[in-house]
Amino acid sequence: MTGNAIVHELRGRGLHVATMRGTAIFSLGIYHEVLVFAGNCEEGPARLTDRQALIKNQTLAASVTDTTGLEIALGRRWSGLTLGRHQAAVLVDVPQGAEISRSLHLDLTDLSATSVDQQDDTLCTKETGT
Numbered sequence: 001m002t003g004n005a006i007v008h009e010l011r012g013r014g015l016h017v018a019t020m021r022g023t024a025i026f027s028l029g030i031y032h033e034v035l036v037f038a039g040n041c042e043e044g045p046a047r048l049t050d051r052q053a054l055i056k057n058q059t060l061a062a063s064v065t066d067t068t069g070l071e072i073a074l075g076r077r078w079s080g081l082t083l084g085r086h087q088a089a090v091l092v093d094v095p096q097g098a099e100i101s102r103s104l105h106l107d108l109t110d111l112s113a114t115s116v117d118q119q120d121d122t123l124c125t126k127e128t129g130t
Contacts, residue, residue, distance in 0.1 A: 005116045006037040006058060008051055020055060020063070022076035029069015036062045036106060038116045061116045062104055064089045 009032075010018075016031040018024070035051070037058040064087075071082040078088065091104070103117040 004038070005061065005114045006054060007111045007114050008035040008037070008054055009033070009111060010051070021060075023073065023078065024075055025065070025067075025071065025073045027067045027069060027071040029067060029071075032066040034064045034106070034108065034111065035060060036064075036104065036114055036116060060092050061102070062089065062091050062106060064106070064108065 011033075012031045014028070016025070016027045018027075018031075018033065035054065037054055038061050066085070066087045067082065068085045069083075071080075071086050073080050073082075078090075080086075103115075105113065105115045107113050
């Protein structure tokens with residue numbers, strides 16, 4: 001946990017399979033993923049360190065992936081085939097009709113400085129898939 005955000009970083013080499021909220025990613029090569037969750041929940045999000053528990057129980061503010069090699073992505077957020085390098089940054093969807101003011105500070109070279117500031121009462125609600 002860094003400030004008011006929870007940052008989960010995953011690095012790997014070789015074969016990597018990931019699923020998250022309707023998206024499946026298969027990669028062969030070098031994989032780097034950073035997930036940023038809003039950390040201002042009263043339920044004590046600092047106790048959550050497992051990736052799946054964070055995805056299930058916290059509000060995802062952003063995800064950044066960087067893959068070098070072969071990548072096949074299928075799903076709700078993006079689909080495609082990459083041979084080479086693919087970088088993707090995704091901010092969480094805002095429900096239609098909602099007004100949210102959110103500030104995200106993310107420096108991939110210094111994850112300890114990450115912060116998420118949101119000016120509404122939806123900070124600890126889970127993102128729902130359709």
